[in-house]
Amino acid sequence: MAQSSHPAVDRVAEALAGHGLSSEIFWFDDAVTTAQLAAEALGVEVGQIANSLVFTIDEEPILVLTSGSHRVDTEWLGAELGGVIRRASKETVKEATGQVIGGVAPLGHPAPVRTIVDVQLAEYPVVWAAAGHAKTVFPTTFDELVRITGGAPSPVEPAREASA
Structure with missing residues (x-):
């Protein structure tokens, strides 16, 4: 892996240190703009990738950190x-996070962003x-993600029915 620098990455490093x-x-x-690509590059399960997805809820930005193994059910989560x-x-993503789609970190933003942390990430010792x-990318844990983002742990899709 190559070592480099970038202003947004520097802000993330400073926020982590903070x-x-x-x-x-x-x-x-x-x-590595998809969970699958990141998982392959790291040699880990796709579920260990914390996708950072920015949505709006009633026009306000919201960051959803979801396991790469599934999608956010926006209708269900909105409800x-x-x-x-x-x-x-x-434009909203850049304004809210100071970062661009494909590299949005859970922290290092110009101001706090309401954050939801997918409880499925808790299944992995490292995400x-x-x-x-x-x-x-950086390694962390579910508990650390909740702590450093001030996020609310939540499912991001309805519970699946057990199949026969």
């Missing part, structure tokens, strides 16, 4: 949160989150 974490940021040679969830525009650029 939370007492010295988590190493890993740089890839190529962008759970008491609003209507829509995918944020790239990987973007670090402010599409070529970066």
Whole structure:
């Protein structure tokens, strides 16, 4: 993995340090803009990738950190949160996080962003989150994600019925 620097990644590193974490940021040679690509590059399960998805709920940005093994059910989650969830525009993502789609980190934003942390991430001892650029990730845990984001643990899709 190549080592490099970028202003958004530097802000993420500073934010991690501000939370007492010295988590190493890993740089890839190529962008890993999907959970599958990140998992393959790291040699981990796709569920260990914490996708950072920015939506709006009643026009306010909301960051949903979801396990790479499934999608957010926006209709269901919106109902759970008491609003209507829509995918944020790239401009809204950049304004809310200071980062671009494909590399949005859970922290290092200009101001706090309401955050939901997918409880499915708790199934893994280590999860990987973007670090402010599409070529970066850092290792963390579910509990650390909740703590450093001030996020609310929640399912992001309805419970699945057991199949016969």
